[in-house]
Each structure stands twice: as C-alpha cells, then as structure tokens.
Amino acid sequence: xxxxxxxxxxxxxxxxxxxxxxxxFTDSAIYNLQWFRQDPGKGLxxxxxxxxxxxxxxxxxxxxxxxxxxxxxxxxxxxSQPGDSATYxxxxxxxxxxxxxxxxxxxxVLP
Amino acid sequence: DARVTQTPxxxxxxMGQEVTMRxxxxxxHNTVFWYRQTMMQGLELLAYFRNxxxxxxxxxxxxxxSAEMPDATLATLKIQPSEPRDSAVYFCASxxxxxxxxxxxxxxxxxxxxx
Numbered sequence: 001x002x003x004x005x006x007x008x009x010x011x012x013x014x015x016x017x018x019x020x021x022x023x024x025f026t027d028s029a030i031y032n033l034q035w036f037r038q039d040p041g042k043g044l045x046x047x048x049x050x051x052x053x054x055x056x057x058x059x060x061x062x063x064x065x066x067x068x069x070x071x072x073x074x075x076x077x078x079x080s081q082p083g084d085s086a087t088y089x090x091x092x093x094x095x096x097x098x099x100x101x102x103x104x105x106x107x108x109v110l111p
Numbered sequence: 112d113a114r115v116t117q118t119p120x121x122x123x124x125x126m127g128q129e130v131t132m133r134x135x136x137x138x139x140h141n142t143v144f145w146y147r148q149t150m151m152q153g154l155e156l157l158a159y160f161r162n163x164x165x166x167x168x169x170x171x172x173x174x175x176x177s178a179e180m181p182d183a184t185l186a187t188l189k190i191q192p193s194e195p196r197d198s199a200v201y202f203c204a205s206x207x208x209x210x211x212x213x214x215x216x217x218x219x220x221x222x223x224x225x226x
Contacts, residue, residue, distance in 0.1 A: 043217035
C-alpha cells in the first residue's frame with residue numbers, strides 16, 4: 001500500500017529565503033507526482049506535475065524534483081514571499097490506483 | 112478558465128437530515144473524485160468515478176453515503192442521515208485517466224457542519 005509522508009509538518013521562514021519541502025513515498029511504481037498548494041478555506045491548486053519519466057519540473061520560482069528509486073520528491077521555492085504562505089501537499093498517482101496524498105507542510109513566510 | 116464547480120459552498124444542517132453536495136467537473140474530464148478533509152484525518156478519498164462508472168467507493172460509509180454521476184456534467188454526494196462526525200470539507204476533483212501529464216483539478220469544496 002502506497003504511503004506518502006511530508007517533512008517538515010510546518011515551516012516558518014523570513015521573506016527572501018530559499019526553502020525546500022520534502023515528500024517521500026513508499027512504492028516507486030508511480031504514474032506521476034503532483035505538488036499542490038492549499039490556502040485556508042480553499043481547494044487545492046495544482047502547482048507542478050512530474051511524470052514518472054521526468055526528473056524535474058519548473059514554474060517560475062518553483063522547482064520540483066523526482067527521484068523514483070529513492071521514493072522522494074522535493075519542492076524548491078526560491079526567494080520566498082509572504083504570498084507563498086499556504087499548505088503544500090504532494091500526491092502520488094500509483095499505477096492503476098487512486099491518488100495518495102501526503103499530510104502537507106504548512107508554510108509561513110514572515111515579512 | 113476551466114474549473115471544477117461545487118455547490119453549496121457552505122451547509123449547516125441538523126443531525127438526521129439529508130445532505131446533497133453537487134459537483135460539475137471540467138468539461139472533457141473523465142475521472143471524478145470525492146474527498147473529505149478534516150484536521151485530524153487530512154484528505155480521505157471517498158469515491159472515484161471513471162467515465163461515470165464508480166470504480167472505488169471503499170472509503171465511503173455505505174450505510175449513509177452514496178455517490179452518483181447522473182451525467183458527465185454532474186456528480187453528487189449524498190449523506191442520509193447526517194451525523195455530527197460528518198462535519199468536514201468535502202472536495203470534488205476531476206482529471207483525465209491514463210494521461211500522466213494531466214493534473215488533478217479541485218473545486219473549492221463544500222464546508223459541511225452537522226449540529
């Protein structure tokens with residue numbers, strides 16, 4: 001059974017810092033992996049999707065990497081801003097199964 | 112800008128009442144998911160449809176919950192009778208099956224409070 005964990009559970013950083021959020025999964029047989037952002041009272045917004053054949057994806061200040069063999073993905077946020085404050089969730093899409101979500105990392109970027 | 116639409120956004124009801132939540136997936140998407148989110152449990156999958164057929168509803172309490180897709184533009188989640196422990200945010204999401212470059216799109220959820 002696929003399990004997804006995220007470290008740290010919460011993170012508080014001053015504005016301008018670069019930061020890394022971690023996601024680990026137990027079964028490397030995945031179709032793709034997605035990183036989402038969730039603001040309070042809102043749904044999840046897809047940030048980046050990495051296909052199983054890819055190593056990384058970039059969008060603006062965000063860069064996500066995928067290492068299937070080690071069961072890890074990282075989300076790198078450059079030059080963090082207060083508007084980046086949110087909960088970040090990763091989800092893996094195992095072959096033939098439904099998405100499995102991690103518990104999320106709650107990020108606070110202090111002005 | 113295509114989006115998943117959920118109604119209502121908020122619902123407050125008394126224990127024992129029926130609750131119906133609705134979801135309009137993105138046009139052309141062939142998979143629909145219902146999730147429940149609570150502080151304690153995080154995101155839990157309740158039901159999953161592909162091409163309107165239910166594929167997995169193992170996460171749903173069968174005695175009180177039911178999920179259907181009357182047509183490709185509407186998915187419903189019903190709770191009858193509702194209980195206080197059902198209080199949560201219910202999310203609908205849609206996507207494309209067998210397209211590993213197609214992201215999952217979420218609605219803004221229905222916040223349910225059962226008193």
